[in-house]
Every structure is written in structure tokens, then in C-alpha cells.
Amino acid sequence: MGTYTIAVLPGDGIGPEVIEQAVQVLQAVANHYGHNFIMTQALVGLAAIEAEGEAISDVTMELCQQSNAVLFGAVGGGARFEGPNSKTQPENALYRLRKELVLFANLRPVRLFQALLNASTIKPEVLQGTDLLIVRELTGGLYYGKPSEIHETPQGADAIDTLVYTEAEIERILRTAFELARGRRKKVTSVDKANMLSSSRLWRRIADRVAADYPDVSLEHLLVDSCAMFLLRRPASFDVIVTENMFGDILTDEASMLAGSMGMLPSASLGTRQTEYGVFGLYEPIHGSAPRAVGQDRANPIAAILSAAMLLQYSLGLKEEAKAIESAVEHVIEAGCRTPDVQEVGKKVVGTKEMGGLIAETI
Numbered sequence: 001m002g003t004y005t006i007a008v009l010p011g012d013g014i015g016p017e018v019i020e021q022a023v024q025v026l027q028a029v030a031n032h033y034g035h036n037f038i039m040t041q042a043l044v045g046l047a048a049i050e051a052e053g054e055a056i057s058d059v060t061m062e063l064c065q066q067s068n069a070v071l072f073g074a075v076g077g078g079a080r081f082e083g084p085n086s087k088t089q090p091e092n093a094l095y096r097l098r099k100e101l102v103l104f105a106n107l108r109p110v111r112l113f114q115a116l117l118n119a120s121t122i123k124p125e126v127l128q129g130t131d132l133l134i135v136r137e138l139t140g141g142l143y144y145g146k147p148s149e150i151h152e153t154p155q156g157a158d159a160i161d162t163l164v165y166t167e168a169e170i171e172r173i174l175r176t177a178f179e180l181a182r183g184r185r186k187k188v189t190s191v192d193k194a195n196m197l198s199s200s201r202l203w204r205r206i207a208d209r210v211a212a213d214y215p216d217v218s219l220e221h222l223l224v225d226s227c228a229m230f231l232l233r234r235p236a237s238f239d240v241i242v243t244e245n246m247f248g249d250i251l252t253d254e255a256s257m258l259a260g261s262m263g264m265l266p267s268a269s270l271g272t273r274q275t276e277y278g279v280f281g282l283y284e285p286i287h288g289s290a291p292r293a294v295g296q297d298r299a300n301p302i303a304a305i306l307s308a309a310m311l312l313q314y315s316l317g318l319k320e321e322a323k324a325i326e327s328a329v330e331h332v333i334e335a336g337c338r339t340p341d342v343q344e345v346g347k348k349v350v351g352t353k354e355m356g357g358l359i360a361e362t363i
């Protein structure tokens, strides 16, 4: 039994709809196990720009700093792109949270539910046995490198982005991947573009050096284009994949399709700060704001609910409670309930609220 503080940032689009269900499931866990989750809501993204003038206010940043963990929905949906440094670009909320809270390790597990093998566009016999974890570096690389700008010149415009990594940044994300592999099938695939990029050659050199400290874990190097192909061809062969920020962004959307829908996949962004109970982190579904699905009660809340499970596991040290959420999700899927994104003939289609309610009830 204990008291835990969670900052809840539902954000934009379907964010509020799926986070409402995740909060309900956390409440069910609190009631069942006798915990006190103090959940404080705040605005981020478009909602915050409208009400507070910026994508995330200093007060909300402070709330996150003071909490044991952050539960995040989604931001964005507008089609204006002013660059992530602009305070009126909704994505600036993620940009600031990741950098200022030092959330350098983004964990995106792809675990398939046996009952959903047919929901994917990939053949079931290829998918069988897939259980992988992508560890994406989240605070470096192209997203944060300077300069990053467009120049207007009389000869026409030009633009530059900078892919920069320090040895220390590469080393800490690789160590995270090796540590996580120790708790799994002990295989790390380091993904880079070492045939073309200097940052990747440094990445590979450090991967080899770190691997020497983990003789029980095997390391393979893969070029990012090959990795994109092998994810579809032999997904079950991967255990832990570790890669830089933008490669990870792209590969995780691809990998999500193995699970049938982005609506199934949770994520954790872990920081460097230890809380009383575990490591501080931010937890969010990987699907984004999906503006076209808003207000129709058809968004899949499972990614958000499984993100809440990861929150319990990593930031609050509540492993049994996290397992209880995962089992409840599995139970409801096995029982044949599906949101429209993973709908199949012969299964019962349920809405966002009903799916969340069924999972909470099962707890």
C-alpha cells in the first residue's frame, strides 16, 4: 500500500478519450490493491495553446517534475508546422518534456496477442512468436541537433538539420538496451547507417565496447534499411532493438503494424531520475491524436491502458499490479471484444468506453 503521484496530460484529439479509460483502470487497481494514486490533470498541446498560450506551461512542467510519473495522451492535429521550438506548435510539449525531464530512453514493446494474429496485415505464420522491444534514443540526434533552420536566399531557399550524438548519449542508451535484454532473451540488435553516417560509425564503435561488459548478451549490428525489411520478414527473430531517435521513430510505426493496430501499443520514456519507487518516466500510447476519430467513441484505449501498466511497473515499482492490467486486457480480447481498428468477423465490436469499462471491471 502506498501513495503515488501521477501527472495526467490527456492532450489533443483522441488523447482525452483514451486517457479517461486508462485513469479508470488505474482507479480500479487502486481500489483493488488499496493504493492511493493522486492523479493531477493539466493541459498540453492545442488545448494548452488555446487556454494558456503555449503548448506546455512552466507550471505544468513543474507538476511533471514533482510527480512520480506522467501519463500522457497525444498532442497535435493541426497542419501548421512552425518547428518544435515554437511554443505554439503542439509538439513542443513533447519536445520540452523529453529534453527537460531527460527522458532519453523510449521503450516500445511489440507483443502480440495470440487472439489478434489475424488482425495484422502480415501473415500469421510470419508473426508467430513475435515479442520484441524497440529502445529508441529520445533526446538527441536530428530532433535536437543545431543548427536546424530554413534560409531564404536570392538563389532559392536551403534548409539544414543536424544529426549529432555524444559518446555519453550513445553509451547510456546502449547500456539501457543491454540491461533490458538481460531480463529477456538476451539478444541486442543495434541499428544504424554506418555505411553512410559518421554518427552511426561512432554508434557502432560504442555498441561493441559496451557489449564487452555484457558477455551473456549477444549483439548484432544491422543497417536501418535492412532492419526495416527484416521486421516484416522475420519479426520473431528480434529481441531488443536499439537505435537513434529518428530511425526509432520510423521503425516503431512500422513495427506497430505487426500487432495489427497502433491502438494496441504502449510506450515508456524513462529518465535518469530515481523516484522513491522506481525510475521517473512518461507513459503514452504510440498512436498520436488521430483527429479524424475524435468524439466517435471508437478509439482503441488499450495502448493507453497498457501504458498505464508500464507506468506501474517502471515508475511505481508495482509489478503485480502491472501484470493484473495486462492479464485483464488479454482476458477481454480472448473473450472476443474488439474496437473497430482490430475488428474481425464474428467478434463483438465495442466502443472506447465499453472496452475501458470491461478491462476495469476485470481488475
Ligand code: IPM
Binding pocket: 076, 091, 094, 249
Ligand atoms: C512519436 C511521435 C512524435 C515523434 C511526434 C508527435 C513529435 O511521432 O512519439 O513517435 O516524432 O517523436
Ligand code: MN
Binding pocket: 249, 250, 253
Ligand atoms: Mn512517431
